Amino acid sequence: MSGVIGIFGTKRQNVASTAYYGLYALQHRGQAACGIVVNDDGVFSTCKDEGLVSEVFTSEKLSKLTQGNMALAHVKYGIEGYGGRENVQPIVINHIYGSIAVAHSGSLVNAYDLRLELEKKGSVFVSKSDADIIAQTIIRERLSVDSIEEAVALAMPRFKGSTTIVVMSSSKMVAACDVKGIRPLCYGKRDDGAYVIASETSALDAVGAKFVRDIIPGEIVVFTSEGVKSNTDACRKVKPALCVFEYVYFARPDSVINGLSVHEARVRIGTALAKSHPADADVVIGVPDSGIDAAIGYAKGSGIPYEIGFIKNKYIGRTFIVPGQKVREDLVRIKLNAVSSVVKDKRVVLVDDSIVRGTTSAKIVKLLREAGAKEVHMRISSPPFLFPCYYGTDVPSKDYLIACQHSSDEIKRIIDVDSLGYLEQEFFEELKSENNCGFCTACFDGKYPTIAPTYTGKLRFETKLSERTEK
Amino acid sequence: MSGVIGIFGTKRQNVASTAYYGLYALQHRGQAACGIVVNDDGVFSTCKDEGLVSEVFTSEKLSKLTQGNMALAHVKYGIEGYGGRENVQPIVINHIYGSIAVAHSGSLVNAYDLRLELEKKGSVFVSKSDADIIAQTIIRERLSVDSIEEAVALAMPRFKGSTTIVVMSSSKMVAACDVKGIRPLCYGKRDDGAYVIASETSALDAVGAKFVRDIIPGEIVVFTSEGVKSNTDACRKVKPALCVFEYVYFARPDSVINGLSVHEARVRIGTALAKSHPADADVVIGVPDSGIDAAIGYAKGSGIPYEIGFIKNKYIGRTFIVPGQKVREDLVRIKLNAVSSVVKDKRVVLVDDSIVRGTTSAKIVKLLREAGAKEVHMRISSPPFLFPCYYGTDVPSKDYLIACQHSSDEIKRIIDVDSLGYLEQEFFEELKSENNCGFCTACFDGKYPTIAPTYTGKLRFETKLSERTEK
């Protein structure tokens, strides 16, 4: 998924700190790498690396970023084979009219084709990043037009897949969203006049910016010293296709996408689940953190009291070490602990957002059983995951997806629950009417909103690159 | 407060990893420093330093700790003026019969007197830690008796204040609790026969040990290769005095102290608050994480629906940097974000565990108001904080305690709430009957369960040390 934040200010100031706070608010969208580029009147200073925001930005490094009136920042979702410092965004390149930085949320399906085309014209690459291809494509277009926004407008139709981007030039900031609007993007304004562009509204809240509006599918918005201009020429009548997992799992509950609160959407999902999959139970609990909101909804919908069933250890992060081999199996136990007094001798409804491989779910259920739960009724706030995603979500191949390999009854036995219910896909139709927006539900039904990808998965792209050799 | 975990195993194994997992489960009890001492047949290897468990124990350092059959570990609560690597526990000293390690949860009130007495006999100190005084006092006693447990028994009555300790000798583990039982300690057993001693039951859960029982006030329990022996000679008829804040704030909700679940205690506190301080409101929310359990109790007691009012940014830890001066005020905003869809146009009951200085509460209320809350009714799950604690809780002086400086009405205005209600102290009487245990409530009523301290606060102790000089 990835997260983007851009700041277009009115004067020279510590924009790096604003970007830093914004990245913290978006950290949930990508934990593999992050970066901030500060623009000080055309001179870009960059700090980026692999790691969490808290790991990459030491006090010393943050202080080395200059003051500026613009900044662009990115948190990167980890995709196997795409590590390496050179792939961390924002991508910064220098060209004949100065520098540009590009931050991308999403995934191109025609990356290899675009790259080959550029290379045949003499371009070279130092990264495998889609953002690099996007940046160089834009710069090629820039040679024939008069402005960066025109170059973006010419380039956008060439990018297939999910392409939500923010481009920072020496003097302007350009935000653009593909015609399907698969990944969200919005902007807000601070009291000091600065504009803030972000993947989610919660990042606007974190930096004290008031939400102005979502950037709509196909739109290009340009922020300059003259003000904000929108180009909607490419916006089509076609139904947009926001990734439904933004509501189900990706986005923060305190964000609002297309006018609908993510928390509220999850509560409704929970309420719907209570109706379609009722349970005769004493207490409703959620798996922290992703199942909590839907659990509250299930409690509302069913009248069964909501309770705190698990305490999540908030100190366990990336640096947690698993020294003893044997204990590796007990990792879930160290992260989560059941609250006995809540579940003992109770019939428990357990709400989670999805079942991917099933192994974690099985361990969580076991914790409840050990803590004395009499019955466990599992409710999942999404339909079963059956198809790969080409738009930025890293899911295992079908071989590992439990829903592809087993029937619902088998899954029930594998994870040891008394009943199991998934959200019906039809529910999203209802949600659509609510937020006036179409959904991409390809991971449930295989109906992809874009052309077929020219390769399957990122790893194929990498394979193609590694096969190249000197004749 | 601090947290202690000891492992007494039956064979040579990776006890360091067990200690490490245990420390993660106890991290909430102390974030200033931590350490693990592994005992490999009398040879102690130690890793300790200032910082969180995740900071101190790199993979490399953890792997340098040898295998062993025993380990003792500690997380330290930060008290100003007591930093420095030399003060990190467990304290390890070598004496005529090998080494001992000592981990202490609590605070001595007669530390300076004990230390001076030892020094007059020729002892020297490299730390300012109470645990060092405790260790050296025990070793002095050891010279005249035949075992470490007898030495502990002779030494314990000399320690005034809260003195929950675990002592590891070359071949034994000794757990002891002062007669007032101010800080909790319990032990459990693993399937492989290893005993685990810990400050809280949640640490037993984390390392796969089944709770056996609490160590009672005045008791000394010895773990040897022969088994477990208890010495209750010092247990008195006097009412014990468990720190009430263990239930209110310190302990993890999934821990059970003296037979009462901490989560359950907080839910009851919330229910009691709903009765003593009802509110005409639409929704009950808690301040994460400390107000959540009581908020659920308030919702139960009042019938007003519980909801998630704030999303806490789970990535913000100690390494979070506050680069821009101006934004410093907005730090609460970055850590917490109100969920607008929950509070907008609503009358909100906001539950928190305490109001200390009032500044944070004011900022939290402001977030709610900005998110559209129509009314804010604050409910506090403890009585007002009026007196200093001498038993291990670091509270600011009366000058900074808002409840000492302002009336309840003034506080209402300062933090901008529509109503304000504290838990009545009488409620603890009710809780007592429940868990068959007395409470120390000195921070609310000034009734201290031990002799008056010979100095006021740790800083006085340090001052006395720094005044010493060569004549």
Add this chain to the structure above:
Amino acid sequence: MSGVIGIFGTKRQNVASTAYYGLYALQHRGQAACGIVVNDDGVFSTCKDEGLVSEVFTSEKLSKLTQGNMALAHVKYGIEGYGGRENVQPIVINHIYGSIAVAHSGSLVNAYDLRLELEKKGSVFVSKSDADIIAQTIIRERLSVDSIEEAVALAMPRFKGSTTIVVMSSSKMVAACDVKGIRPLCYGKRDDGAYVIASETSALDAVGAKFVRDIIPGEIVVFTSEGVKSNTDACRKVKPALCVFEYVYFARPDSVINGLSVHEARVRIGTALAKSHPADADVVIGVPDSGIDAAIGYAKGSGIPYEIGFIKNKYIGRTFIVPGQKVREDLVRIKLNAVSSVVKDKRVVLVDDSIVRGTTSAKIVKLLREAGAKEVHMRISSPPFLFPCYYGTDVPSKDYLIACQHSSDEIKRIIDVDSLGYLEQEFFEELKSENNCGFCTACFDGKYPTIAPTYTGKLRFETKLSERTEK
């Protein structure tokens, strides 16, 4: 100056360690940054960063470099304004036929022109490095020819200035030297059949390779699995122009350039100085390390005994901190200490390689005076430094060069010596006959061997880049 080492092996092996040892041997040629690129059958793995070899290559990082049959490595000389990780060499780029890595020793005088030309065709840059321009120029040529060596041959004439490069493609290694041969390059062979290309023979010694021959000005040598091929089409009849400072200061005394030992050259310079600038003295000493060899020569030429006059503190490196402001002046004192028993009451000949600003020389002389030297006769093993260098030596502007600002007599007074003698430039004519090679002596006489630079100094290049902006 910079240093380059390339390994072209016969089988998959730990080439990174060979490169690492080679970089240690070349560290004196550049201490700002360094990097190693390993080529494992076309897959490049890279480790590079700012810092010394000992700082950049931790054990962990070195072990992450894969095995391979080729490696290319570089140490970078620091030029102000050219810091930044992106400028560290070898530069690695991916193109249509795989990857290439480029390492460059020297400096282009037409860098900006070449870059602008590429950019007008759509190329973009992520660095300010000459090596990046060299690499992209080569890749553009590669599109129209069939091999990397042909591309290098087409590109070389376009590079003006000092351009000693090694290019590693997926299957070949190409070493090339500009027609003037300003910077040295040679290659050797190991017993296992691997070829090693290096800036100096001492690096061949360090990795156990036997010297084969120098690469001659204008030559392109290609190492492939078929063997070694040389292309001398570009070698001209024009007199080559090896930088004379390679003998005077840059190269290691144990290196041999163009058949002449660097140590031997310095000894001869010392002998020549003894003849042209005799002194009535008791002892000859050298400033460690750069004046030692010439001092031995002076002793030989004059018959005055050689002695050790200074002990250099071998532990003072880059991490040395100068905490007390006042002591900053005494820094030379901490690095060097005079041996009193050698200089006390003696007439001392002090030999150094050059006087740049004069401040260090003055402090060194002061140390001798304090240690009791009766007279100090300074002898400099090069002519006075009067002109800027465009070929890779970072010298201060004329404003700071003492020889541009003061007469020899004034310098004598400023640095407080009893006599002062510089090497006569004519001496190099004598050396020429010896090593059958012309010299670039532009820094002494202003006669530059290439076209006039299109900008003055690197900083102008950077200025031009920073002026670019979006219209």
Add this chain to the structure above:
Amino acid sequence: MSGVIGIFGTKRQNVASTAYYGLYALQHRGQAACGIVVNDDGVFSTCKDEGLVSEVFTSEKLSKLTQGNMALAHVKYGIEGYGGRENVQPIVINHIYGSIAVAHSGSLVNAYDLRLELEKKGSVFVSKSDADIIAQTIIRERLSVDSIEEAVALAMPRFKGSTTIVVMSSSKMVAACDVKGIRPLCYGKRDDGAYVIASETSALDAVGAKFVRDIIPGEIVVFTSEGVKSNTDACRKVKPALCVFEYVYFARPDSVINGLSVHEARVRIGTALAKSHPADADVVIGVPDSGIDAAIGYAKGSGIPYEIGFIKNKYIGRTFIVPGQKVREDLVRIKLNAVSSVVKDKRVVLVDDSIVRGTTSAKIVKLLREAGAKEVHMRISSPPFLFPCYYGTDVPSKDYLIACQHSSDEIKRIIDVDSLGYLEQEFFEELKSENNCGFCTACFDGKYPTIAPTYTGKLRFETKLSERTEK
């Protein structure tokens, strides 16, 4: 051996930086660990750790040391089994009259006995350091007298072995030397009135202090605000026994011990070698750095010209990694490179300070042979090493000493030299007359100047400690 530096200033200032510079000057005396303790009117701040001065003292850590008027600092020589942060000096302990810091150069032979005696009285230890035993012994004595200097005077006779110490109390600095004077100690004065106590005069030079005098065997010198007082009551008529290796190897050539320059002593040793072991040769070279001074002496004595035979890579330090197993044998080759032009076709005299195991010598000779040396005549500037040292030099057991295992002829063959000559022990008699001082030559002749050690080597001490256990 270890190195000590103490500063007793006249006013509050940045004494840490002076100590830091001093430690750099003494780094050659110990590279295992180092520390600085600053005394700010009785409040001690400490920074110490394992590692070189450049590794332990980062800019951040150095700046955390407060200003003060006194500082005590130490570099520690590494002895196997005595690693660990707790053993790093200066040892700091708090006692009834404040704090003291102790830095020790040398080694106790009765450490275990002294420690046991203290422990029987109730003392405990956190380290295995001799300095800790020394400090606690002094503090025990302090209880019965009125000043720290009296306590030192009472304690000194109890320490057997080499005991050169500096003790810093809240207001005084006490320097003391055992009656045999095995390790050197001297003091000097700076222009600002500050006294500096140091193991070697080169450290005085480095911090701008003028040498005042050596501290004589048995003397106790006290530095107070009243001035400097000397107590020579313990100085005996017995011949002192300065470690002869201080001249041969340990001390810096620019230091002066007991009135004799170390460089001068080495030159004389070389001259003596030239007389006792002449060679028919063309050139004299030394192994850097320890053989250089004696090589110059050999050249003087023999009339054979001195030359630079090896270039030592000055960048190779502790962080040097040996990644490829096979190359490990070539490590000497990477550190040292022969200068072919100097040794080719020559008969070479090679001077080194000692042969310990013989492996390094063999490799060095091989380098010369490969570089074309026709003959190699090895001359060693000390007698053969035959006995263990109990006074602070870490030598391998007899099993590894080549001179204990092989005849001179066998050694010649093993290291492949044409002739081999050691310095005659008688030479030291000549040196004695010069510096009016007796020598400890126990490592050559087994005549130890103190009582027999109560254990053999430090490892026995550790073994005894590890055997202790609880009954």
